[in-house]
Amino acid sequence: MRTAGRLMSLMEDDAARAAEVARAVQPHAGQAHVIGVTGPAGAGKSTLLNALAGRLHQQHRRLGIVAVDPSSPFNGGALLGDRIRLQERFGADGPFIRSMSSRGHNQGLARAAFGVVELMDAMGYPMVALETVGAGQNAIDALRIADTVLLVLAPGLGDAVQAMKAGLLELADVVVMNKADRAEAEEAARDLRASLAGHPTPEGWAVPVLTASAAREQGIDQLLTTLDAHRTHLAASGAGDLRRRRAAVAAIEAVLADRLADTVRRLRPAVEDLAPRVAERTLDPFAAAEALLRQAGIRDNWA
Amino acid sequence: MRTAGRLMSLMEDDAARAAEVARAVQPHAGQAHVIGVTGPAGAGKSTLLNALAGRLHQQHRRLGIVAVDPSSPFNGGALLGDRIRLQERFGADGPFIRSMSSRGHNQGLARAAFGVVELMDAMGYPMVALETVGAGQNAIDALRIADTVLLVLAPGLGDAVQAMKAGLLELADVVVMNKADRAEAEEAARDLRASLAGHPTPEGWAVPVLTASAAREQGIDQLLTTLDAHRTHLAASGAGDLRRRRAAVAAIEAVLADRLADTVRRLRPAVEDLAPRVAERTLDPFAAAEALLRQAGIRDNWA
Numbered sequence: 001m002r003t004a005g006r007l008m009s010l011m012e013d014d015a016a017r018a019a020e021v022a023r024a025v026q027p028h029a030g031q032a033h034v035i036g037v038t039g040p041a042g043a044g045k046s047t048l049l050n051a052l053a054g055r056l057h058q059q060h061r062r063l064g065i066v067a068v069d070p071s072s073p074f075n076g077g078a079l080l081g082d083r084i085r086l087q088e089r090f091g092a093d094g095p096f097i098r099s100m101s102s103r104g105h106n107q108g109l110a111r112a113a114f115g116v117v118e119l120m121d122a123m124g125y126p127m128v129a130l131e132t133v134g135a136g137q138n139a140i141d142a143l144r145i146a147d148t149v150l151l152v153l154a155p156g157l158g159d160a161v162q163a164m165k166a167g168l169l170e171l172a173d174v175v176v177m178n179k180a181d182r183a184e185a186e187e188a189a190r191d192l193r194a195s196l197a198g199h200p201t202p203e204g205w206a207v208p209v210l211t212a213s214a215a216r217e218q219g220i221d222q223l224l225t226t227l228d229a230h231r232t233h234l235a236a237s238g239a240g241d242l243r244r245r246r247a248a249v250a251a252i253e254a255v256l257a258d259r260l261a262d263t264v265r266r267l268r269p270a271v272e273d274l275a276p277r278v279a280e281r282t283l284d285p286f287a288a289a290e291a292l293l294r295q296a297g298i299r300d301n302w303a
Numbered sequence: 304m305r306t307a308g309r310l311m312s313l314m315e316d317d318a319a320r321a322a323e324v325a326r327a328v329q330p331h332a333g334q335a336h337v338i339g340v341t342g343p344a345g346a347g348k349s350t351l352l353n354a355l356a357g358r359l360h361q362q363h364r365r366l367g368i369v370a371v372d373p374s375s376p377f378n379g380g381a382l383l384g385d386r387i388r389l390q391e392r393f394g395a396d397g398p399f400i401r402s403m404s405s406r407g408h409n410q411g412l413a414r415a416a417f418g419v420v421e422l423m424d425a426m427g428y429p430m431v432a433l434e435t436v437g438a439g440q441n442a443i444d445a446l447r448i449a450d451t452v453l454l455v456l457a458p459g460l461g462d463a464v465q466a467m468k469a470g471l472l473e474l475a476d477v478v479v480m481n482k483a484d485r486a487e488a489e490e491a492a493r494d495l496r497a498s499l500a501g502h503p504t505p506e507g508w509a510v511p512v513l514t515a516s517a518a519r520e521q522g523i524d525q526l527l528t529t530l531d532a533h534r535t536h537l538a539a540s541g542a543g544d545l546r547r548r549r550a551a552v553a554a555i556e557a558v559l560a561d562r563l564a565d566t567v568r569r570l571r572p573a574v575e576d577l578a579p580r581v582a583e584r585t586l587d588p589f590a591a592a593e594a595l596l597r598q599a600g601i602r603d604n605w606a
Contacts, residue, residue: 018589019587026587248579248581255592256570275552276551289559
């Protein structure tokens, strides 16, 4: 476990060593069911994953959780406390949890998250959940490495309709209306079912809208059965191969983005040199950037 | 106004045309007081800016507002409704409001936001507020173009302490504890004052912690006076020049990041070609990315 944690830190902090780890790990990975978990803040994603981890534990299956919070360090504290309680509950047999926030390495975050999912896969976790907070482009990008996308909503957040607009609903393979103890939950789920009816995925999967109360551990069995059923569908329909190819594109692009962001960091001293002229408005930022890219030998690849 | 809107759309959508606009606009900008507004979701940033716009309107000063939501399209609807009400209230003399979300162009967002702030500056708005939601790296980066950083908090969010941890407090020049009608507001403000006491900024500015109730339009006069005082301090201490240089670095880096992200997009067909081998685990994503960078002639600039 401590070795795994150290390897994960390498994955996060050191791009060059991450490449070595990725190479070594790759032949052992590819067996896990990777679940991308998304939804608005406050929907109860973490609590739901905790309940899911408990159910899996009873079945002697272990859950890996990679929690990525690309937008807000404000949630970090609460999340962490939650996770410590979870690990106390199950001990060494419990879920493996890795939290990442974006402070200071926004670009490398996707690359690091993908690496950590791969590592948990290679460690033999049969299910790995990649939990992202928020619904920005970062979250959507992260979902591209999942076999199954789970959208978690809750009644009264006014978010179901917003989620649709944000395009998350069209990415979802399974939708859970959490906090089903609330009166409006069943109606919210019904509305969603009505709007999804007759719109199966291109692969012929009718997106189910479940209800659950993660806090009361209700609806978790059905959720697990449904996630397993989606995996079976992916294998039977051939859609799984397409998903894995999409995941490969996402992983390559994450590494590319990380490498290019590194260029920006390396150019920092040169940027500082040009900054006074931009501040005095004798040079505009676009012209400054052009000059720097040319200087770094990158210019000719643009157009 | 319609011309301005069209120029802003260019700034957002078309990097090449944005460079032309930036060049044309630059000589006319540099006069506005740029306020970076940050704080957790739910603190009432938008309502506070609306109240500030009203106060400025009475003084025949107009406020430009650039609202950037890098993390969550979930807030988009509410924000928009708010803004329409604001424009109805003041009519053509009211604040100029431009909302941006990150959907689809995560990278270009910072570059576009800086461009729109510059444009409002050149249009003669004496004060331009750049409002960012969340506290991730995107938000922190955006604050770098501000002359004055305004941190908006509210009691009962449990966020004051978190904000400190997140490093936002150390970026703040002015802190407002909003929702001061709540009983805990005064105490929360006192706690913050105590923790800030004796820690002036490196430039010798003691960060004030104000209270306000944006919804009741209370405390807005004092906020405006304080923002003006910070600007005076920047000019008198010479700190303003340093800030402008920092803003220039941020603007150049935003353009660089945008250009490099464009490289990733251009490499997409080549990424798709390599994806099957990564999916089959005969090639790892790092090796794939290396090969692509070499192929694009960029490789030699790394190492």
